[in-house]
Each structure stands twice: as structure tokens, then as C-alpha cells.
Amino acid sequence: MYQPIRQHVGRLRALAVAPSLVAGLLALNAVTPGLQAQEATPTPTPGTVQVEPHASRWDYPKTLNLPEGSKSHIVQKGDTLWDLANKYLGNPYAWPQIWELNQWIKDPHWIYPGDPIVIDLARSVATAASVPQDVTDLQPDNRPSGLTVVQRPELAFSFQDFIQLPFLAPEGAAAHYKSQGAFRITGNKHSERSYLGEGETVYTTGGTEQGVKQGDRFVILRTVTTKLRSPRGGKQPLGDVIQQIGVLRVVTPMAKGSVAIIERCMDSVQIGDHLVRFTEPANIPMQLRKDTGDPVKLASDPAMVVFGRDSRIDTASGDQIIIDRGSNSGLKVGDVLLAVRSKSFPVSEEANKKDKATETTTHYLGQAMVIRVEPGSSTCRVLRSEEEIRMGDLLTR
Known part of the structure; x- marks a missing residue:
């Protein structure tokens, strides 16, 4: 439903960074031509x-x-x-040296336009030839581990998943x-704009x-589906689906x-989106199950997929x-469930056709982790999928 809108503002699903890809330490905005205007030769600016x-x-x-010997840098769009x-x-590869001097940055993946960075130019490397050969030959995916290397586990749930979570x-x-x-x-600062993105001012x-104070953060919510009905049938709808859109901060x-x-x-x-108080979500490391052989044994009361983000019929790894x-x-949050599809075949x-005898089996589709729980429903993130997961497929413990 909202795919064209996401393309308009540049949806960043690919920000999920593998632990070895240091080059993915992204600032929150895309690179702009103005970044090229920065000075080519840095000079110290003590004071x-x-x-x-x-x-x-x-x-x-x-x-x-x-x-003495240090320089300040104000983060621009596209900086990492x-x-x-x-x-x-x-x-x-010396990025941890910058992070070490700016420990107020809690996660090096996120630096924001306007943030101040202190850089010790005494640590600079004059030429590539002065870098040890065993470092210059390395690629980001085969660096050795060590004290100066941040080892980040693959995450099953992170902040970027949180801000697009449906429930x-x-x-x-x-x-x-x-x-x-x-x-x-x-309202918003530029009233002619209907669709707003990061860094824009709203009212x-x-x-x-x-009780609102300066610095308070709120989750932005929007209703995306009303009176959702279950593939199982039934006269009563399951409820309305609400989508988390993003986070804003009060400045005045x-x-x-x-x-x-x-x-x-x-x-x-x-305009019209709702706001509720923000609570910092916890990252959850990836933990996959190994009992994925066919046929998959179903629990006595398996769950059924009733909604895919953007009302998609098919979902895959990374989707919710x-x-x-x-x-x-x-x-409960953190449970990893197996996605299963039943299949009948003639024997x-x-x-x-009426007289044909059949048997029913199940086969493995993928794994999904529970990331939000309500009394009668849960939101899950698909961790792995061998084929598309569809509305009506089952999830079992």
C-alpha cells in the first residue's frame, strides 16, 4: 500500500549491517553533492x-x-x-580511533548531521605505504578481531526494525x-509538503x-488497516493494524x-499521524533453530500468519x-518459531477426485522471532526463509 511513498523518501532497509562491514557505519542521511566541498587538506584548529x-x-x-593537534568536524549528510x-x-580502518575520542557516540553506526567530532590528527597516516601490508590488503569481511575492532553480532531485532513495526x-x-x-x-514548517522525512520540523x-519537556521523544504511529479479518474465517474482525513510522524529538x-x-x-x-511516548528498544542477537527438517511437527495450537507489512501476500527474510x-x-518476546506449510498429496x-485417498505432510519455510506480544496476537520478524511465507501459513514452536 505504501511502497511508492517509501521510495519517495528513500526507504533504508539495507541499513542492517553485517558485523564485518565496517564501511556500513552510516550517518542517517544519503550522500549529497555538497559533501564534496569539504576541505581537502585538514588543518588543526585548537581552542x-x-x-x-x-x-x-x-x-x-x-x-x-x-x-593541540586536534581538529573538530561537524557531521554533514552522508558522513560515516x-x-x-x-x-x-x-x-x-582507523575509524575506532575516532570513536575512542568521542565516547558520547553510543553506537558508531549512527552519527547525526550537526554532531561534533574530535579528531586527533597526530594519529593520521601520511600515505597508504605507511600502513602495514597486512592491513592494506584486508577487505572489510576478513579483518582480524582485536581490541580496536568492534565485533557486532548479527541482530534479529534492532532499532531500524522497531521504527517500522506493525502491531x-x-x-x-x-x-x-x-x-x-x-x-x-x-502541521509542518513547509506546509506545501505532504510527505515528510528525517530532519524536518513538525508541529x-x-x-x-x-507534561511534555524539551528532548522528549515520541514514536510516530499510523493506522494502516482497519477491521483485519483472519484467514481462518470468523464473523468478528481481529482488530486494526497500527504501523510504527519513526521517532521524533521535541525541541521547543x-x-x-x-x-x-x-x-x-x-x-x-x-500530518495527522499519532504520537506516543518512546521507550528505547533493546537489540536482540540472532539465535536460529536447527530442528528444521521435514516434516515439521506442529504444536497443538499453531499460530497463523494474518498480516504482512504493506498488506503483502508474500513475505521473506527481514519482513515483519x-x-x-x-x-x-x-x-513471549524472543521466541523463535518455525514457519510451516501443510501439503496434501494423493496416495x-x-x-x-472425490475418491482419491490423500496424506498430509508439512514442510519447512523459514524462521521468525516474536518481537512484540499482545494477548491474542504477536508481531514477528522473519529471520530466515527458504521460500516465501504467505498469509495463512502456520508458525509453530
Whole structure:
């Protein structure tokens, strides 16, 4: 349903970085031609530097006291620690040296435009020839481990998964928003724009009278499906599907409303989207099951896939799905389920279809991990898939 919109704002699903790909230490925005205008030969700039206020996920220093031989760099669109190490130190593999001096950056994958970076130019590498041969010959996927190398496990669930997570509200979207005390986006700085992206200014309901403070973060929500019906049948709908769109940060709270910056989004943000309080999600390391041989033994009450993101019929690795079993069935966040499809086949040669005897078996489709649980439903992220997972397929423990 929203695929064209995501293409318009540049959806970044490919940001899931394998632990060995240091070159994927991405800033939050795409590279722009203006980045090429940066100085070619850095020069030290000792002294005190005041940092302009800006939207960032990190608690950046407001004043920099630069030691002799150091330089400050203000992050621009497209910057990465990998690229900054190559530019200032002459060696992209030296990015941990920059991170070491800027420990307020909690995750080197994310540096934000406007963030201040301190770089010790004494650590620079004058020429590629001065880099040991066993380093210059390395590719990002076969670097040795060591104290200066950040070893990151493959994640089954990360922040970028969180901000595009769908979930089922059985009571209906309106009742859910009311129960959460949700605010709304009512306008934006550039009123002619219908679809908004990262870094843009928006206006919201909810101000100091409602307890909103400067720096507060909110998850942006949107209703994407109403009265979802189960493939199992039944007269009553399962509920409404709500999609998490992104996160914004309040920069100027007023009495009854606030000015905010869209901090991160994987889909376009729109006027009318709802806002609920943000809680930092936990990353969950990948843990795959090995009992994947056919036929797959089904639990007594397997879950069924009832929704695929963007109402897609087929889903694959990395996609998020909703199933019709939740905490009432004993499911919890972190459970890894096997996706299974039943298959009937004939075991007789009767010509009449009615008289043909059949047997039913199951075969393995993939694995999915529970990432959000409601009493009667759960959201899962597909970890691995050998073939497409469809609405109506089963998930079992």
C-alpha cells in the first residue's frame, strides 16, 4: 500500500549491517553533492568550539575543548566514521580511533548531521605505504578481531526494525490511541509538503501542560488497516493494524503544543499521524533453530500468519508479520518459531477426485522471532526463509 511513498523518501532497509562491514557505519542521511566541498587538506584548529543545537540521538557535547593537534568536524549528510577516518587519518580502518575520542557516540553506526567530532590528527597516516601490508590488503569481511575492532553480532531485532513495526490493536486504533494518551502531528514548517522525512520540523499537540519537556521523544504511529479479518474465517474482525513510522524529538515545548524534529523514519511522515511516548528498544542477537527438517511437527495450537507489512501476500527474510497467537498462548518476546506449510498429496490412483485417498505432510519455510506480544496476537520478524511465507501459513514452536 505504501511502497511508492517509501521510495519517495528513500526507504533504508539495507541499513542492517553485517558485523564485518565496517564501511556500513552510516550517518542517517544519503550522500549529497555538497559533501564534496569539504576541505581537502585538514588543518588543526585548537581552542574552544561551540556546538549549534540540533536533533541527535546522542547527548553530544555543547562545547568542545580541542587539544593541540586536534581538529573538530561537524557531521554533514552522508558522513560515516569510516569515511572520516579515511579523510583525516588516511586510513578508513582507523575509524575506532575516532570513536575512542568521542565516547558520547553510543553506537558508531549512527552519527547525526550537526554532531561534533574530535579528531586527533597526530594519529593520521601520511600515505597508504605507511600502513602495514597486512592491513592494506584486508577487505572489510576478513579483518582480524582485536581490541580496536568492534565485533557486532548479527541482530534479529534492532532499532531500524522497531521504527517500522506493525502491531494489532484488537480494541481498534482509536481506542488504542486514547488509552495511550496519544498526541498528533498537526502541521509542518513547509506546509506545501505532504510527505515528510528525517530532519524536518513538525508541529504537534501536547505541550508543557501535558507534561511534555524539551528532548522528549515520541514514536510516530499510523493506522494502516482497519477491521483485519483472519484467514481462518470468523464473523468478528481481529482488530486494526497500527504501523510504527519513526521517532521524533521535541525541541521547543509550549503550553499546549510543541515544535519537534523528525529524528528517524523509514516511511514518510504525514500530518495527522499519532504520537506516543518512546521507550528505547533493546537489540536482540540472532539465535536460529536447527530442528528444521521435514516434516515439521506442529504444536497443538499453531499460530497463523494474518498480516504482512504493506498488506503483502508474500513475505521473506527481514519482513515483519502478525500472527494470531500471543501471550494468552504462552508466546513471549524472543521466541523463535518455525514457519510451516501443510501439503496434501494423493496416495491412490482413482480417477475420481472425490475418491482419491490423500496424506498430509508439512514442510519447512523459514524462521521468525516474536518481537512484540499482545494477548491474542504477536508481531514477528522473519529471520530466515527458504521460500516465501504467505498469509495463512502456520508458525509453530
